[in-house]
Amino acid sequence: MDITPRISSHSxxxxxxxxxxxxxxxxxxxxxxxxxxxxxxxxxxxxxDIASLxxxxxxxxxxxxxxxAFDVLLMGTGADFQFLDPALKTALNQQGxxxxxxxxxxxxxxxxxxxxxxxxxxxxxxxx
Numbered sequence: 001m002d003i004t005p006r007i008s009s010h011s012x013x014x015x016x017x018x019x020x021x022x023x024x025x026x027x028x029x030x031x032x033x034x035x036x037x038x039x040x041x042x043x044x045x046x047x048x049d050i051a052s053l054x055x056x057x058x059x060x061x062x063x064x065x066x067x068x069a070f071d072v073l074l075m076g077t078g079a080d081f082q083f084l085d086p087a088l089k090t091a092l093n094q095q096g097x098x099x100x101x102x103x104x105x106x107x108x109x110x111x112x113x114x115x116x117x118x119x120x121x122x123x124x125x126x127x128x
Contacts, residue, residue, distance in 0.1 A: 011037050011038065012024050012038065013112055013115070014109075014111055017108055017127070018128070020127040020128075025040075031044075032124075032125060033124075034123070034124045034125075035125070036064060036070060037070075050075070050077050050082040051082065055091045058092060058124075061097065064122060068120075070121055070122035071121070072100065072114060072119055072121045074100050074110055074111055074124070075099040075101045075107065075123075076123060076125030078103065078104055078126040079103060079105075083101060104125045104127070104128035107125050110123075
């Protein structure tokens with residue numbers, strides 16, 4: 001019995017992550033990234049950690065949400081789990097975005113699983 005998830009050939013699939021690099025649908029990406037169902041963007045936050053993010057860092061994500069690109073935002077926080085600043089989380093909630101925080105490994109796996117389930121998902125991930 002084949003239990004391989006059925007994902008459209010046009011969809012992005014996170015294949016691996018290690019040492020500050022991601023491999024998504026055969027393409028290598030260095031540094032923080034934003035992965036949507038149909039494309040990958042570099043996420044140039046200028047921040048080394050989640051605690052120093054600002055609402056401006058989320059502008060490409062907010063724009064993607066306004067364009068209807070996703071319903072679920074996964075936040076990969078690097079090797080270790082971290083929380084967003086409560087004020088930033090509130091500001092994102094006001095934009096209709098409720099980030100699900102997890103370490104980057106979990107975000108990669110969850111992105112692929114939700115995509116296979118047909119969900120409209122976005123993953124904003126710090127390199128692990």
